[in-house]
Amino acid sequence: MVLTQLRAIELSIQMLSVQPDTKPKGCAGCNRKIKDRYLLKALDKYWHEDCLKCACCDCRLGEVGSTLYTKANLILCRRDYLRLFGVTGNCAACSKLIPAFEMVMRAKDNVYHLDCFACQLCNQRFCVGDKFFLKNNMILCQTDYEEGLMKEGYAPQVR
Numbered sequence: 001m002v003l004t005q006l007r008a009i010e011l012s013i014q015m016l017s018v019q020p021d022t023k024p025k026g027c028a029g030c031n032r033k034i035k036d037r038y039l040l041k042a043l044d045k046y047w048h049e050d051c052l053k054c055a056c057c058d059c060r061l062g063e064v065g066s067t068l069y070t071k072a073n074l075i076l077c078r079r080d081y082l083r084l085f086g087v088t089g090n091c092a093a094c095s096k097l098i099p100a101f102e103m104v105m106r107a108k109d110n111v112y113h114l115d116c117f118a119c120q121l122c123n124q125r126f127c128v129g130d131k132f133f134l135k136n137n138m139i140l141c142q143t144d145y146e147e148g149l150m151k152e153g154y155a156p157q158v159r
């Protein structure tokens with residue numbers, strides 16, 4: 001099984017006034033030059049006020065509390081982000097709730113606090129992409145998993 005890490009990225013949007021003597025910036029949304037008096041800066045790019053929109057509800061993000069959320073190349077408002085990704089659920093290790101916007105580890109249908117995700121026998125931590133095993137809903141590192149199999153004397157099951 002391979003670990004994936006989910007991270008909510010919250011970014012602030014800056015509203016800048018355009019200096020009349022500077023060269024107009026290109027908008028990352030529509031690729032046209034920004035000739036308005038104000039422009040938005042987000043994700044290290046410049047945007048028309050009308051072009052920085054939520055991919056789901058089309059609301060103008062320059063007005064909604066001036067933060068945006070990105071995930072998988074989507075730009076979303078807070079409401080849609082919460083609706084799509086916000087419900088993180090309970091940690092499978094300590095069974096406490098994982099708040100939205102906290103980084104989590106996901107394994108199969110289970111989610112874990114970053115701090116809770118470790119081999120439950122030797123406390124070894126895992127990195128993204130590391131191999132780990134779930135046995136009776138216990139997280140195990142490869143060594144402990146294989147040792148357990150040898151003690152019990154049965155062949156490894158392919159998951």
Ligand SMILES: [Zn+2]
Pocket residue numbers: 027028029030031032047048050051
């Ligand atoms: Zn634009």
Ligand SMILES: [Zn+2]
Pocket residue numbers: 054055056057058059076077078079080
């Ligand atoms: Zn939205």
Ligand SMILES: [Zn+2]
Pocket residue numbers: 091092093094095096112113116
């Ligand atoms: Zn936990």
Ligand SMILES: [Zn+2]
Pocket residue numbers: 119120121122123124140141142143144
């Ligand atoms: Zn271990």
